[in-house]
Amino acid sequence: MTEVELVGNALCLDFANSTNWRPVAQRDWLASPAGAVTWARAVGHPVDDDPSLRFTLPVARDLREAVFRVFQPLAHGERPSPDDLDIVHAAYAEGVARGRFVDDGATFRLSWTDPQTLRVLLWDVAASAVGLLxxxxxxxxxxxxxxxxxxxxxxxxxxxxxxxxATCGSRDKARRYHAAHGPGGEAERP
Ligand SMILES: [Zn+2]
Structure with a gap:
């Protein structure tokens, strides 16, 4: 299995990037429990592969697409839809309601009793999205x-x-080189 690439510089953006293409992915870390476990481990949030994981996966993919639809227009100076903002807000509210503050020394952080679940990771993702927003x-x-x-x-x-x-940058440059310097096949997507 290929490595998880974390290039977003924010948990919520890396989460949006857990699929490589839209609308149809060629590689989607949230397509299977094993993929989700690998992705979660890569972001420092180990998740148990228990039966609940399979049920949370569709929820995770829905949240991911909402996070994408919130930040993708913002990346182009446009505004996201209130409906998508509401989805992120609902996930955040759910997490806050179930968490409690833990003294971290310099600050306090929200903590949950069952941190090894994908659901908790989704709350962290939502908190990251709210922080960025x-x-x-x-x-x-x-x-x-x-x-x-x-x-x-x-x-x-x-x-x-x-x-x-390493991926899109060099591929784009190669594509432009081939366009300028003669025939070249269609480059592969990441
Ligand atoms: Zn790219």
Whole structure:
């Protein structure tokens, strides 16, 4: 299995990027319990592969698409629909209602009694989305120039174009090279 790529610079954006294409994915970490377990581990949130996981997967995919529909227009200076914002809000509210504050020393954080579940990871994703929505920097949101991946541009000059130079960046450059220098086959998507 290929490695999980985390290029979003925010948990909610990496979550949106857990599928490689829309509307039909060629690779989707949330398509199976095993994929979800691998993805969750990659973001430092180990999830148990118990029977509840299979039931939470469709919920996870719905939240993921709502998160994408919220941040994708924002990456282009447009506004998301209130319905999609409501979906993110509902997931956030559900998490906050079931969590409790734990003293972390310098700050407090929300904690849940069953942290090994995918449901808790979804609450963390929703909290990440709410943090980005309320605190920004929304003007640093971007969508890759050649795939539907979202990212927070943390570069100094703020001119990041691709999800990653290793995949889409180099492929785009090769495509433009071939377009300018003769025949070349259609490049593969990530
Ligand atoms: Zn890309």
């Amino acid at each position: 309320t605190q920004g920097p929304l003007h640093r949101l971007g969508e890759c120039a050649s795939c539907p991946w979202l990212f927070l541009d943390t570069s100094k000059n703020g001119r990041r174009r691709w999800c990653s130079m």
